[in-house]
Amino acid sequence: MTKILAALLIAFACAPASAAERVVNIFNWSDYIDPGVLEDFTRETGVKVVYDTYDSNEILESRLLAGATGYDIVVPSATFLQRQIKAGVLQPVSRKRLANAVNIWSEIDGRLSSYDPGSAHAINYMWYTTGVAYNVAKIKERIGKPITSWEQVLRPENLKKLADCGVYVLDSPEDILAITLNFLKLDPNSKSESDLRRAADHLVGLRRYIKKFHSSEYINALANGDICLAIGWAGDSLQARNRAREAGSDVEIAYAIPSEGTLMSMDNLAMPIDAPHVAEAYLFIDYLLRPDVAARNTKATNFANGVGPSRALIDSSIANDPSVYPNDATMRRLFTVTTPNQPQQKFITRLWTMVKTGR
Incomplete structure (x- = not known):
């Protein structure tokens, strides 16, 4: 023992x-x-x-x-x-x-x-909200005023003015399709195939002016001055602003919740x-x-x-x-979306692939 x-x-x-x-x-x-x-x-x-x-x-x-x-x-x-x-x-x-x-x-x-x-x-x-982060100086050079509306970003003729300085968009169909539906005066929570296809077709018209779809790389790209605008999340956008400041660069980043409202997540x-x-x-x-x-x-x-x-x-x-x-007035303009079922999700995934690749 x-x-x-x-x-x-x-x-x-x-x-x-x-x-x-x-x-x-x-x-x-x-x-x-x-x-x-x-x-x-x-x-x-x-x-x-x-x-x-x-x-x-x-x-x-x-x-x-x-x-x-x-x-x-x-x-x-x-x-x-x-x-x-x-x-x-x-x-x-x-x-x-x-x-x-x-x-x-x-x-x-x-x-x-x-x-x-x-x-x-x-x-x-x-x-958080999904909004528009942008390089203040470069946007002023190109359109002469701050970003306040989705019109300035989601109209092809307007986004074209910003393409040369670099535009990133979240790789998130949940965010981008809902915002586009709302912009087109459709229900941002719509699961209708015709509504979703209309939103996707609109985004396809913007694709040539978008440098990249990614859900995190825009932080450093903004902070380094490599791009001038991103549709991104509030916290990440402000991280980009802070990184630019910490680096002592002359890059000034602002974040806007457009007047038409946006997605709260x-x-x-x-x-x-x-x-x-x-x-x-x-x-x-x-x-x-x-x-x-x-x-x-x-x-x-x-x-x-x-x-x-x-x-x-x-x-x-x-x-x-x-x-x-956000203040109370802005909170009232924020919308949320519900979960698509499996067939709807498959359809959304196919649409999003088309938006990103053009096919």
Whole structure:
């Protein structure tokens, strides 16, 4: 017995440290968190963070539908979240296990509930608008005034004036088709094939003036002065502005929510059905719901977060910036869209391929 016990003790002593290591595996959008938050979480809890990134909902969804992702937390946008809940690839998130759930912003949570009935599967992480980011000097040179309307961007004769200095557009049919439908005075949430085709045909007419469709590269392209305009997300656009300032360049970036209104979107914390480290996932989500932590993430990303009390802790230059936290009048002009069913999604995917490739 003594020899057996001694052997067991030796085996335990020689076992790699990682055998007892607590881990949480996260799959999130690129440039979407204060890196120091990850370090501080590990320092406070002893839980190691393995952090991977993606730049489109389609990438995340393909992983989830394939199964066995190995991730504990993912961050789908609301429309994709709705479909993933129906597909059974996400598990319920119990708010009773989250001490900081009291900090959830009720207004944003209420909007999210239309995608996640009963708020059973997700908690808002960040919310934002899709608008127009642009190089102030280059736009003034070409059209003589700031961007205030979708007319200046979505009319071929107007976009043509900007093509020489570079235009990027989000690689996101959800955003771009909805905005185009609204611009054409159609229901931005329409799932009608004729409406969607009309929007796609309009975008095909713009294609020759668009340098690239991408959902993250426009940040650096704007900051470096490589392009002069992007249809992009508010937080990313303001990151581009900040990077240009930090580099000491003469590039000035502005962001506009056009007067016709635009899409409001939400990215949300959720847990795959087969998450291997559930307890650690709850720890991390609860940590993100602390007002001080949420404020740090908004400061780092320039995206508004779903933790109500955090706004008081955010620098006024961000908390009072209508690009990040729109005023009431602008909020009334924001629209949301619901999830297309599978046949509709296939049709949208085909249309989007046509928009991007011209065939």
